[in-house]
Amino acid sequence: MVERLSLSPASVTELARPMPMTLSAVVQHLKILEEAGLVKSEKLGRVRTCTLEIQAMTQVERWIAERKRFWDKQYDQLEAYLARTTPEGDDQK
Amino acid sequence: MTLTNATFVIERVLDAAPTRVFAAYQTLEAKSAWFKAPADIETLNRDFDFRVGGAERFHARWPGGMTTDFQAVYHDIVENERIILVYDMFHNGDKLSVSLLTIEFRAEGGKTRLIHTEQGSYLVGGEEAAKGREHGTTWHIDNLVALMEGREMKAFS
Numbered sequence: 001m002v003e004r005l006s007l008s009p010a011s012v013t014e015l016a017r018p019m020p021m022t023l024s025a026v027v028q029h030l031k032i033l034e035e036a037g038l039v040k041s042e043k044l045g046r047v048r049t050c051t052l053e054i055q056a057m058t059q060v061e062r063w064i065a066e067r068k069r070f071w072d073k074q075y076d077q078l079e080a081y082l083a084r085t086t087p088e089g090d091d092q093k
Numbered sequence: 094m095t096l097t098n099a100t101f102v103i104e105r106v107l108d109a110a111p112t113r114v115f116a117a118y119q120t121l122e123a124k125s126a127w128f129k130a131p132a133d134i135e136t137l138n139r140d141f142d143f144r145v146g147g148a149e150r151f152h153a154r155w156p157g158g159m160t161t162d163f164q165a166v167y168h169d170i171v172e173n174e175r176i177i178l179v180y181d182m183f184h185n186g187d188k189l190s191v192s193l194l195t196i197e198f199r200a201e202g203g204k205t206r207l208i209h210t211e212q213g214s215y216l217v218g219g220e221e222a223a224k225g226r227e228h229g230t231t232w233h234i235d236n237l238v239a240l241m242e243g244r245e246m247k248a249f250s
Contacts, residue, residue, distance in 0.1 A: 063189055063217045067213070075103065080127070
């Protein structure tokens with residue numbers, strides 16, 4: 001999908017056509033890429049066109065991914081901390 | 094050096110009331126129990142002043158020699174509801190990002206939905222990014238997708 005977009009912008013339907021995936025799986029995949037800032041999409045009438053955000057790639061995206069991974073890890077630890085410090089009955093404050 | 098602005102959101106439902114989640118941020122003792130590095134790191138500086146205008150710092154040296162430095166200032170604190178801070182992140186003394194981080198705690202039954210919204214100005218990239226683009230792209234997409242689907246990322250290289 002990214003390879004296709006590196007050639008030129010394309011509509012969601014165009015992107016889905018050669019894919020061995022359902023349209024909704026393609027949309028889901030695009031959503032992930034969009035949230036990651038790798039793909040931008042714009043709706044004109046009934047057609048949504050996707051463009052690759054090539055400039056934003058590599059190092060900076062790696063760094064952003066690293067920030068996310070970092071916080072995800074911290075929240076795993078927060079969850080574990082909350083689980084091991086469960087109060088006895090004073091949770092309903 | 095390039096500049097990229099980006100926002101990301103992390104949502105978690107935590108099995109504890111907002112009062113307990115908020116308390117985990119409130120004192121150095123509680124926060125140190127979970128906000129920490131996994132490896133055997135050497136703490137170089139650790140400041141913690143949890144109030145509006147107060148600063149937090151976590152400056153550490155990792156086993157490989159790399160240093161990381163988290164420098165934050167609290168901008169808004171509403172007990173059991175939200176914390177807003179701005180933090181700079183340094184690797185080996187280089188500032189890699191400046192982020193506005195809003196953490197919201199929403200009660201959901203006896204649980205808490207934590208919403209982490211981070212609006213960042215990312216300062217890495219530039220020429221090196223342009224050079225590495227072609228070869229880095231696939232690695233990158235794989236890992237981002239893996240990351241967002243909750244799988245392990247491939248090694249950084």
